[in-house]
Amino acid sequence: MTNISNIEVVTPSGELVRIGDCMSGPTVFTILRYYG
Amino acid sequence: MATAFQEIEASGAGAIGIATAAPDQAQALIDGGIPFPLLLDREMRTYDALGIGRQSLLGFISDYRGWGRWMRGFLRNRRQGRITADYSVLSGVAIADAEGEIVWIHRGEGLGDYPRLERVLARLRELTGSV
Secondary structure, eight states: OOBOTTOEEEOTTOOEEEGGGGOSSSEEEEEEEEOO | OGGGHHHHHHTTOEEEEEEEEOHHHHHHHHHTTOOSOEEEOTTOHHHHHHTOOBOOHHHHHTOHHHHHHHHHHHHTTOOOOOOOSOTTBOOEEEEEOTTSBEEEEEEOOSTTOOOOHHHHHHHHHHHHOOO
């Protein structure tokens, strides 16, 4: 299975975070081209 | 997904949005009341890990189902904002367990190809055991 918790992304303010740091349990991810 | 967030939360789960761009658009959504984190993945590591593909220019132009979805959204006053990313990037919805393991995924095959909300919530309830 794929685990995405260690993937590094950034917040809108530019802070580098791991996806797992933003999770607090089971999570629904919506994956978009852009926030438009 | 913002409109479904209460149901997602009631199922014992959270939500996260991921897109390739753009910080100002994400911040505008947050300021507008989006109740879950919005993250940016310019290097598309999440997309690659999830196997979310791209659409060729010909596929994009000839995606009549996608244009139909776009038109339905337009007629419902769901207007697309300023385009700030590569048109070829596709979309998707995934559910991860508490450890971040992907347990279900819908990979979009065209413009606006998202699963029905009821389908996502049903899978989520299976995972969390909520009614």
